[in-house]
Amino acid sequence: MGDKILSVRGLGIKFGSRSVIRNLSFDVCAGDNLAIIGPNGAGKTVLLKALLNFLSYEGEIRWAPNARIGYVPQKIAADRQMPVCVGDLLAAKAHVLKLSSARIGAVTSLVDLNPEILNTSIGTISGGQFQKALIAFALLGEPNVLLFDEPTASLDELAEERIYDLLERLQREQQLTILLVSHDLSIVYRAATKVLCVSKDLVCFGPPREVLTPSALEAMYSAPAKYYQHRRDIYDVSSNRKQHD
C-alpha cells in the first residue's frame, strides 16, 4: 500500500437546508483504485466536486502536497456542434498549463487515440472516442490522481469495456491513483481495490469483496420507493434496485 494521498474527515455538504453528504470520513492511498458507489442522488458527483474544491463543505479534505489531479466529468454541457476539434481542446489545456505541445502527442498515444481524431470536430466523433479524448485531456499535466465520474455512462457495453481496460492499463503503467464513480458493480468487483458506498452517510468502506455484502447493498439501495414521471410511463425506483442486487 502506498502513502496516504487523500484524507477526508467529517465531510458534510448541504444545498440550502438539504444535507447531501453527512459526516463522511475515509482515506485513499497512492495506487488505490477507489470505486464510489451509491444510489442516484446519494451525492457521488457532489463528493467528487467537493474533492476538486468546486463546492463549499464542512469538515476536512486534505490532499497530499504531491497530488496532481486529473478529472473526467460525468457530463459535458458543451454544445458538441462548436467548431472545435479535439486537438483544439488539448492545445487549450496545454496552453493554460504552459505545457509543450509534445505532451499532446504523448497523452494521445497513451490512450490509443487515433492522431487523426485531433483534427476532427468534437461533434462528429463517437462516444467512445470522445471519452478517450476526455481521458487524454485529464492526463495532460501528468496527474498522479484521476477522478472519474461515471466515465462510461453514455457508452454501449463494448465501448464501456474498452474504456475500463484502458483505465486499468493506465493505472498499471502510470502508477495512478483512481477515484471512480460507477454504477456497475461488476466493474467495481473487477478493478477496485477499495469501495466507498455513499448514501448520505457512509455505509461501507474497504475492499469490495469484504464490504459489498448483501446487507451493505440492501442498506445502500433501500431508500423508500419513489415514483418518477417519465414521458407517460411511471417507474418505481425499487425495480432499478434489482439490477444492483
Place this chain on the structure above:
Amino acid sequence: MTEIGTIYGVILALLFAVAAGLVGSFALMKRMILAGDVISHIALPGLGLAFLLHFNPLLGGAATLFLGTLLIWKLQKETGLATEVATGVVFAGSLAIGAALTPKEDLIEALFGKFAQLSTGAFLIGVVAVVLIIYFVLHFKSALVLNLFSPDLAAATGVKLDRLNLLFLLVFSLTVLVGLRFFGAMLAGALIMIPAATGRRLAHDLSHFLVASSLASVLAVGLGFILKAYVFRSLDLGPTIVIVSAALFGLSLARSAA
C-alpha cells in the same frame, strides 16, 4: 472635415471589424450571439442623455453600457439567472428609458449611427480599445475555449471562471461601444453577430473559425465603404455594411451547400 479624419474613420472601422469577428466567434459559441444586439440597446439611455445635455454621445453610451454590463453580471451571479434572461431584463428597461430620453431629432442617429470623421484623439482612443479587445481574445483564447467546453474542466485546469466571465462581458461591451460610433444602438451588435455566423458556416476548427469570422467582418466593412462611396451614395454607412455582411452570410450558405 478633413481627409485624414476620413482615413482615421476607415482604419478604425476595419480594425473594429477584426475585433468584432473575434469576439463574435466566442459569443456564438457561448450562445450569446444576440446579446450584442441587445447589449447595444443598453447604451441608448446614455446616448439620449448625451444628446439632451450636449456632451459626447459615446461617453454617455459607455457609462450606461458598462453599468448595464455590471448589472447583468451581478444579476446572473447572484440569482443564477441565465445570461440571456439577465440581459433581457436590463435591455428592455434601457431601451424604454433611452427612447424616452433621446430628443426626437437625434433618435435616428442614436439608433443607426453615423459615419463621422475622427479627430486624432478619438482615433487613438478607438485604436487602443480595439487593440485591447483583440489582445484579450487572443490571450485568453485557450481559457475561453475550456470554459465553453466545460466550466468544471476549466476550473480544474486552474481557470478563474468568475474573472474570465466578467472580463469577457466587459470586452464584449467595449466591442459594442466601439461599434456604436458607426452603427448606432440598433446595429452595433450586427458585426459581432453576422460575420461569426458566416465563419461558423465555413470552418470546423477553432483557428479557421476565428480567421473566417474576422475576414468576413473586414470584407463587409471594406465592401460597405466602397459601395457607400461609389454606388449607393444616399445610403447610410452602417446599414450598408450590415446588408453586405448579411449578403456574405447568404453566399456562405451557397458555398456550404455546393
